[in-house]
Amino acid sequence: MPRRSLTATLALAFAGTTLTVFVLVGSFLYIALDHQVKIQDDLDIVLAARHTRRLTQELDALSAVHEHEDRLTSLVLGNEALSMQMTDPAGHVLIEHNTANTAAAPGTETPPGKRVAASARITDEAIVEWRAKSGAPVRAVSADAMLRDGTVTQILIARNMSDRWRLLDRYRDKLYIAGAAGAALAFLLSYLLIRASLRPLREVAASAARVTVDRLDTRIAVARLPLELDTLVASLNAMLERIDSGFRRLSQFTADLAHDMRTPLSNMRGATEVALARPRSADDYQALLESNLEECDRLSRMIENVLFLARAEHPQFMKNTREFDVGEELGRIAEYFEGLAEDAGAIVRVDGGGRLKADVELFRRAVSNLLANALRYTPRGGSIVLRAHEEAHSLRVIVENEGSPIDAAHLERIFDRFYRIDPSRTNQPKAGNPGGAAGLGLAIVRTIMELHGGTVHAESDTVSTRFILTFPRG
Known part of the structure; x- marks a missing residue:
């Protein structure tokens, strides 16, 4: 599948949006114009019918209709779309003007609807519509008019709407052209603007x-x-x-x-x-x-x-996670290192405890590395304390040993891989040191703590050096 250009896609989206807006606005304007034209034409038809009725009511008898034909038809002269027809009570045509344009198609009643009584007011509600022979719509009003002698005549004022059709068709075509041109212009301008806007992204x-x-x-x-x-x-x-x-x-x-x-x-x-x-x-x-x-x-x-x-960088590295007693595990680790502690002339003590959910094997390795490190730097006759205590949201395990203090500049870097404070000691590792003297023991401790979402840091002063493991408690 070919890849699409973001610029072209956004430009097409803007063009489509513009075209949609044009269609909606154009449709609204077209419908509004059509409605307004009908209102205006209906008003002309109603006014012509009212004037014709008023003039007819001033006549004495049917014979006077022919005498005043010019006067009556003058109300629709000058507008080729308007027509007028007047018939007597028997349905005979008395006068007519331009009725060919508004004649109904075969089979269509003229007018197909109600007729306004002589005593009723002519309004646009009486307007009816039919189709002429040409297919164009015709709007008309039919009303009665009473002569002075009491004779009732029927007046039909109609208007052929074909010119309005042509007007609306031309308006619709212009809307189509404007919409297409606007969409094309929107696409072009959007493409150029988006391309310019995406220039920082290309940079x-x-x-x-x-x-x-x-x-x-x-x-x-x-x-x-x-x-x-x-x-x-x-x-x-x-x-x-x-x-x-x-x-x-x-x-x-x-x-x-x-x-x-x-x-x-x-x-x-x-x-x-x-x-x-x-x-x-x-x-x-x-x-x-x-x-x-x-x-x-x-x-x-x-x-x-x-x-x-x-x-350790693999997400599935921790496999033996379970809840255990920290005090018991510290006791086992101290017992395992008992022989090495005797050889080093040091004493290992365990203090405190608590419950912790962690990988037991990794926990043992971290504490063992710290204990082995403490044995290397604890003077003969000194002591090492494995201490654990619970806090509100964590459990701390502290490995504390007596000995020379560590300079503050080294406290953070000692957890880096292969970092050593005293390089001269690296060639003589003590047996049983799980981390060796290669500068990886403390790095392993930090990795284990990161796997558990915890932290490790060191503190050192003239009294002792302390390595503090902080395990979060879920």
């Missing part, structure tokens, strides 16, 4: 076409933008801003991932090259394999975390 499209992979920082800027396009351009610029930001994050993520994967690979390659430089003992080769195995584990954890972040 927006041209500006958007200049945005490429190498120029994602380009924004749509159109001079004298119409108010109706402000929201569109603002939305497009916001979308480009998000794309630019996402692309930059992706580029940084790729660079960081390549850098972090290169480190263990370089370690394995360097250690292997040193070991192969000369013959080694079995213990040396065993130590090399153990070191390489640690680096492989590190790469596996890194790949697993990257895959987790990629899968």
Whole structure:
């Protein structure tokens, strides 16, 4: 199906609307003119009948009708459409004028209707209509007139409406021509005006076409933008801003991932090259394999975390959503980390609780990542507290540990992927750290909270550092 032009479609719509208006207005004017013409002609017929009756009533007898024929017929002279006929009580024609134009078609009664009595007033309500032999309509009035001797005559004043037909036909034709010309002119002017009005939209499209992979920082800027396009351009610029930001994050993520994967690979390659430089003992080769195995584990954890972040963007990622007791889950997590806490010389305590509807596996992973992170930075003899408490519309889980404070400049960025405050520590991850030391543990926590519609933020001072998970409660 061929695509339609918006400009042409709107122009046709305006032209159609204009034509419809012309038809409605023209029909109204045509009907109004036809009605007004009939009123005026009926008035002429009624006045002619009244004058004829008045003159007839002044006559003494029927013989005087012929004597005053010129005077009686003068009332319809000068108008070829008008005719007059006067008959006696027996129906014999006394006088007539121009009756050929108003003679009824065969089989038609003349007049087909009522006759005004001699004592009644002649009004337009007595007007009747029939068809002449030519097919043209004829409007007429029939009335009685009483002579002085008491004789009653019948007066018929008629008018052939063929000239009015022609007038209305010419008027209708002009309306057709005016309507067609007006619709065509409306289409042309609408097309030009709409095309000019859509020019800013074409400029927006041209500006958007200049945005490429190498120029994602380009924004749509159109001079004298119409108010109706402000929201569109603002939305497009916001979308480009998000794309630019996402692309930059992706580029940084790729660079960081390549850098972090290169480190263990370089370690394995360097250690292997040193070991192969000369013959080694079995213990040396065993130590090399153990070191390489640690680096492989590190790469596996890194790949697993990257895959987790990629899968987390799928809308069906959360599968184990149910209501559970937060205090019990925190207790299980603390029990799982008990051995690692003893090795680190730290104490893990659980405080508080509550009910929460969330994905249990993701909840455990988020808290485990925070707890593993706390174990890495808690000094020996320090304590870590897993605290939960309910609020009006949310539930907060806080992982608090003693240790050196985090600078305020890092508090928000520590949740970015591959961001690390202390790069020197990244090459020595502790066993059992679910997030590893690759800078993905806290990023995973933030992703999990976003999946639940919640938030995560960090607070740090000289006393302790606190990671706060805020889960909404439906």
